[in-house]
Amino acid sequence: MEVKIPKDDMLGNPTRLSIMLHLLIVNRATFSDLQKTLNLTPGNLDSHLRKLEKAGFIRIKKGIVGLKPRTIIMITDEGYIRTLNYIRSIRETIEKVLSTIEPKQ
Amino acid sequence: MSEELEKIYEALIKVEKLVELSDAYSAIVNYLLWAVIAPVGALLSAILYIILGPQLLTGILVLLMWFLLIIMYWLALKFMGKAPRSLLLHKLGEEYRVTIKNVKRKMAMVWILLFTLYVVLSIIMPVDVWYFRIIPPTALCLVVATGNLLIYLMLRKYLGIRRNEVKVTIITLYVLTPIVALASLKDMYLGYMVFAAVVGLSYLCTALYMLNHIFKYIFIER
Numbered sequence: 149m150e151v152k153i154p155k156d157d158m159l160g161n162p163t164r165l166s167i168m169l170h171l172l173i174v175n176r177a178t179f180s181d182l183q184k185t186l187n188l189t190p191g192n193l194d195s196h197l198r199k200l201e202k203a204g205f206i207r208i209k210k211g212i213v214g215l216k217p218r219t220i221i222m223i224t225d226e227g228y229i230r231t232l233n234y235i236r237s238i239r240e241t242i243e244k245v246l247s248t249i250e251p252k253q
Numbered sequence: 254m255s256e257e258l259e260k261i262y263e264a265l266i267k268v269e270k271l272v273e274l275s276d277a278y279s280a281i282v283n284y285l286l287w288a289v290i291a292p293v294g295a296l297l298s299a300i301l302y303i304i305l306g307p308q309l310l311t312g313i314l315v316l317l318m319w320f321l322l323i324i325m326y327w328l329a330l331k332f333m334g335k336a337p338r339s340l341l342l343h344k345l346g347e348e349y350r351v352t353i354k355n356v357k358r359k360m361a362m363v364w365i366l367l368f369t370l371y372v373v374l375s376i377i378m379p380v381d382v383w384y385f386r387i388i389p390p391t392a393l394c395l396v397v398a399t400g401n402l403l404i405y406l407m408l409r410k411y412l413g414i415r416r417n418e419v420k421v422t423i424i425t426l427y428v429l430t431p432i433v434a435l436a437s438l439k440d441m442y443l444g445y446m447v448f449a450a451v452v453g454l455s456y457l458c459t460a461l462y463m464l465n466h467i468f469k470y471i472f473i474e475r
Contacts, residue, residue, distance in 0.1 A: 169268060172268075172272050172275075173268075173271050173272060173275045174275070175275070175279070225353075232269075232272065235265050235268055235269065236269070238261075238265060239262060239265040239266065239269070242258050242261060242262045242265070243262065245258060246255070246258055246259065246262065249255050249258075
């Protein structure tokens, strides 16, 4: 049985995948919220966000939250579909692998 | 190895379930907003018709007012961080992107055509003849119900999505249309007021139907 591991240059990186998984559920988040939730340094988070923005997965804009200027990160339609498809394909791959392992036990 | 894979598998299923619940929550926010906007729009339409009477200017003003209300709805959704797209994109793949764009355009066209039809009907009806008063409020009720029905059918046909919650809106509106018609017979503006209550109730029922999904997960599936 052939098991194909899904490949994605953007989501193959665990940090970028966790950013996208978080955004998939909350739709949008501030820079500081993402930094605290994922326990990342500002520089590290910034570089991953730039890459995701360039790939069209997210949109970054400056906004006002609670009277303070904040950087807001929003998931795009493209990012929503690609991330959801990515986790689905991983789940299906694991399903196939598990179905081959279980009968032998 | 197998145990680790099972853990990852379970975690991925949990993520997918969370996305589904997040989408259901967005849908609830969307319907609750409509439960407020639709009755407000109906009442404002009635007030405009009372003040100006059925004429072309009133029709244009009513359409403009609905346009402003839709912009307010869109801004409110954006402010709350709830993307209406999740209602459409759930369970869809990448190849559907172009189709989604076309369906969104068709949906907008359906609403524009139906509301234009309603405005034209309201203008040409001789509402000073008592039995013609039934037409404008009843037409508005049927326009909202039919718009929802067409959207439900379009989503099913082009994207294969069955948005069962829309059925609640459609059924409530069609079932309660005769009450709107009866109230309109008494007075056209009474008809509009009953319609405002009916449309608010239908979207509220839809929001409750979606809330049921979240409760089912919290109390039964979890």
